[in-house]
Amino acid sequence: MTATRTLGYLVPQFPGQTHIFFWREIAELEKRGVRVELLSTRHPPAGLVAHDWSAEAMARTTYLGKADMLAGLAALPRLPYRALLSEATSGGGAMVKDIAVSIPAAQRLIRHCRSRGIDHVHVHSCGRAALIAAIARQMGGPRYSLSLHGPLSDYGPGQGFKWRHAEFASIITRKLQAEMQAEMPGNLPARLFIQPMGVDTDVLTPEGPYRPVADGGRLRLFSCGRLNIVKGHQDLMQAVRLLRDAGRDVALTIAGEDDDGGSGYRKVLEARIAELGLSDHVTLLGAVDAARVRDEIRAAHIFVLASWHEPLGVALMEAMSCGTPTIGTNAGGVPELIRDGVDAVLVPPKSPEALAQAIAALAHDPDRAARLSLAGRARIVEGFHSGRGAEMLIDAIWGPDLHP
Numbered sequence: 001m002t003a004t005r006t007l008g009y010l011v012p013q014f015p016g017q018t019h020i021f022f023w024r025e026i027a028e029l030e031k032r033g034v035r036v037e038l039l040s041t042r043h044p045p046a047g048l049v050a051h052d053w054s055a056e057a058m059a060r061t062t063y064l065g066k067a068d069m070l071a072g073l074a075a076l077p078r079l080p081y082r083a084l085l086s087e088a089t090s091g092g093g094a095m096v097k098d099i100a101v102s103i104p105a106a107q108r109l110i111r112h113c114r115s116r117g118i119d120h121v122h123v124h125s126c127g128r129a130a131l132i133a134a135i136a137r138q139m140g141g142p143r144y145s146l147s148l149h150g151p152l153s154d155y156g157p158g159q160g161f162k163w164r165h166a167e168f169a170s171i172i173t174r175k176l177q178a179e180m181q182a183e184m185p186g187n188l189p190a191r192l193f194i195q196p197m198g199v200d201t202d203v204l205t206p207e208g209p210y211r212p213v214a215d216g217g218r219l220r221l222f223s224c225g226r227l228n229i230v231k232g233h234q235d236l237m238q239a240v241r242l243l244r245d246a247g248r249d250v251a252l253t254i255a256g257e258d259d260d261g262g263s264g265y266r267k268v269l270e271a272r273i274a275e276l277g278l279s280d281h282v283t284l285l286g287a288v289d290a291a292r293v294r295d296e297i298r299a300a301h302i303f304v305l306a307s308w309h310e311p312l313g314v315a316l317m318e319a320m321s322c323g324t325p326t327i328g329t330n331a332g333g334v335p336e337l338i339r340d341g342v343d344a345v346l347v348p349p350k351s352p353e354a355l356a357q358a359i360a361a362l363a364h365d366p367d368r369a370a371r372l373s374l375a376g377r378a379r380i381v382e383g384f385h386s387g388r389g390a391e392m393l394i395d396a397i398w399g400p401d402l403h404p
Contacts (some may be wrong), residue, residue: 005398021386075107098157109132123145126147168193198385201377201381212369221301223305235306255285269284270284300319302327307331321380325362328346334346344376
């Protein structure tokens with residue numbers, strides 16, 4: 001099927017270490033005949049560029065965030081001054097800065113969309129990228145829509161302005177939707193969709209039947225997520241210490257990097273590893289590509305993500321899709337993905353003791369681990385394939401008749 005529609009696809013700092021979901025969705029859109037024009041605010045830090053597709057993605061992406069006085073001046077006659085003044089007054093200094101940075105980017109977005117025949121931009125963020133799209137729309141630019149991937153508090157001020165001008169929005173969990181409806185009942189677009197992120201279940205497959213740890217063998221744990229305190233890696237390390245103190249031979253590998261490319265929270269975790277005496281038992285891989293993550297998931301006996309808060313959890317989906325028994329925390333939107341004891345295991349956040357107990361229990365019950373391996377895979381195949389997000393966007397923007 002030849003391309004019949006063009007979609008602007010705006011992701012901040014693309015391609016970052018956690019952006020494999022977006023790349024999968026782009027591929028699914030293109031399979032369905034949509035020409036995707038990649039847009040971003042700025043390049044990610046070098047330490048977070050990890051995927052084997054990163055170079056291709058950057059070559060395809062138009063970056064809107066470079067300093068450009070001429071673009072800012074060209075925007076002046078069409079700016080929505082009254083609305084922006086109101087937002088600046090209520091949002092304080094942070095909002096003033098966001099507006100100042102976003103105005104030239106909005107002008108560049110309008111020019112790019114007109115030159116490329118783009119009449120709709122989907123923004124996979126509610127931060128500054130959403131403000132750029134909203135300002136551009138008020139200046140006569142393209143229609144836009146939003147995706148909310150986490151708590152609104154993570155995305156800065158000006159949310160009413162960003163949301164009320166959107167054509168529609170997708171929200172990844174029912175929990176987040178309820179929070180939005182409570183916080184901004186008068187500013188939401190008429191159309192709201194619950195659309196979780198998804199994974200490519202045709203690529204993220206088991207290598208074969210689940211293979212439990214051998215009696216007396218080393219238990220291999222794997223985790224994947226940004227090196228940030230909210231991901232709970234420090235709690236998982238403490239759980240490893242408890243397991244080793246109880247006589248269990250266990251090793252943990254963590255994939256992911258901090259937002260500073262290795263000079264931030266990674267240093268805290270390295271110090272914690274040394275303090276716990278786990279230098280020979282905990283490995284920090286840094287930012288690695290999707291194929292390496294898949295290989296590590298398949299090689300692990302158990303996947304664990306100990307987040308203090310998790311909007312939903314693509315890493316959990318990836319592990320379950322690969323058939324690796326999975327442990328997550330009962331935090332954020334994770335219970336909308338994991339049904340405790342049915343397709344994976346949930347424990348309370350911030351509890352190394354509960355983590356250690358859940359890991360030990362699963363390792364000691366290979367039949368249960370094998371059941372969770374099969375059930376977890378089925379859960380993702382049935383409800384969390386990346387093609388679902390592409391179909392939602394096509395239906396919402398152009399209608400279902402575009403599907404091949």
